[in-house]
Amino acid sequence: MKSAYLAIAAAVTLIATTATGADVEDYALRCASDQWHEVDVGLVSTTGDQYTVEAWVRLATDIPTDDVGSTIVGQHADGTDAKGTLDVHMGRLRFLINTSQSQHHELMSDHPAPLGVWAHMAGVYDGVHMKLYIDGQQAGELPVTGSITGYDKRRGTRIGGYSGTYAGDCWLDGDIDEVRIWDVARTQEQLLADMFHPISPRTGLIGYWRFDEGSGSTTADLSGNNHHGQLTNYRGSGQPAWVPGVFTQIDTLERRQAALADRRLPGIFLDLDMSAGDQRLSTLQNINPGEIYWLQLHVKDAPEIGGWSATIRFDPEKLQFVEDSFQPSDFIPGLSGKTNLVEEGWVEVGGDILSTDARSSGSGFLGTVAFEVSSRLEGGVEILLSEVTFARADGSTLREQTLSRAWLIAGDGFTAVLEPYREGVPATPTLSQNFPNPFNAATRIRFQIPEASRARLEVFDLKGQHLAVLAERFFAPGYYETVWEGRDAEGRKAASGIYLIRLETGSYQQVRKALLVR
Structure with missing residues (x-):
C-alpha cells in the first residue's frame, strides 16, 4: 500500500533532549504495510493487572477501515495470548488483552483514529478497566478484571507489526x-504531563524507544531494560525509514494546546435531521429509491476562520450527489460556496471569502447538501465525511480527519440489514467488536463465515434474557455486516446498559459486549 499523508505545515528544526541528557535531532520511523516493516524488540510484557502502552502515531490517510488495519504495538498471536496490543481496527483505535486463554477482551475507541496527522494514542489496564486515550482524552472504557495471561504464542513484541505468523494487511502504514x-x-x-516531551527512566517503565538514531538498523531501549530494537520486515523487504520526529511538527503544538485545555480539535459533523440545531442524527430508516435526502453540516469549536472545506465520500452505485445542492449558511458572512466533484463517489464542498474582515469562530451550522438514492439500493449505504480543512485568520490552514458517518437504511430500523462489506473467504469464523461502542442511535456489527453454514446472531441482556435475533439463516462463506438500532424484537427501544451480542455457527460461539447509552 502506498502511504498518503496530509501536508499540515512545514516541519521546523527542533533540538530535543533525550532521556540520557544528550542533545540530538528528533527522528521517527515510517513503516510501509505492504513491506511488513516492523521493529523487533524481543519479549516485553507483564503478567500482572497493571499495563500501559502509548505512542505518537501518524497514520496514513488510506489505511483500510475494514477488519484489517495498522498495528502500533503488536503483543499477541491470536485471541488466546493478547498482552496489550494497540492497533487500528475498522478505522478505530483498539486495545487487546487476555486474562486467560479463553478470556479475550477488546476495547475499541468511541470515535475514529485521526489520519494523516500526529496523534498520541494509549491503552491502559488498571485491573478494573481497560481504557483508551487519544491525544490525552479518554476515548473508551471497558470493565475487565484479572491478571494478564502468561500464555504466550507471539513471535515477540513488534513495534509497527503484528506479532503472530499471519502476513495479512495489518502492519503499520504510517509514522511512529x-x-x-x-x-x-x-x-x-x-x-x-509526559506526552509532549522525552522522559527519563523511572519505576514501571519497561520499554522506551525514541528512534532518534536517525540512521542504521537498530534503535535503543532507553528504559534501561535492554530491549533494543532491530529494524526489519516480516516477509517484505527493507526496513522502516527515518523521518523527522513528532516533536519537530508544528501541528503537535496544536494538539498540546487542545489536550491541556481538555478539548478536542475542531471538526465538522453530519446531521440527517433538518430541523434547527445539531441533533447528530446518524441514521435514517425506510429509505426509498429515487428520493432525495438532505444533510446538514455543523462545525464544533472552530478557531477564527475565513473559509472551510469538507470531503464527503459515498457509494456512487447507491447514491448520487445532487448537483448544485450545496447551500452554505451565513456562519461566515459573505462566504462564496464552492462544490468540487473530484470523482465518482467523492465530492468536496465549502468556500472562502475575499474580505479579511469577515471571520467567524465557535460552533454552528455551515450548510446543507443533498443525495438522491439509486434504484440499486439494497440494505443500506454510508455517507462518510472524511476530511475537513479550516482557513484560519493568520493565513494558515488546519486539516483534520473527523470521519463523521451517516447511514441511510432500506429497512425498519430494527430488522437486520445484512450485506457483505468485503470480498474473499475468511479462514475462521469471527464476530468483531461492534462500533461505535458505546453507542446511542445505532451500532454496526461485523462477522465472518468461513464455510457455507447456518448462523445465528442475537442480543441478550446481562441477565441472559433474550432481546432480539439480528440474523438467522444459511450463509455463504464471506464477510457480513449489520446495523442494530438498540431495539428489541418488538421494535421497542432498549434501556441504557451493557448487552451481549452472540454469534453461533456450528460448534463456534463468540460473544461481544455492547454498551448502549441513551
Missing part, C-alpha cells in the same frame, strides 16, 4: 515515535 510500555497503569494526568 516515542513508544513507551509500562507495567503500571498510567493515569490520564500522567499521560498528559
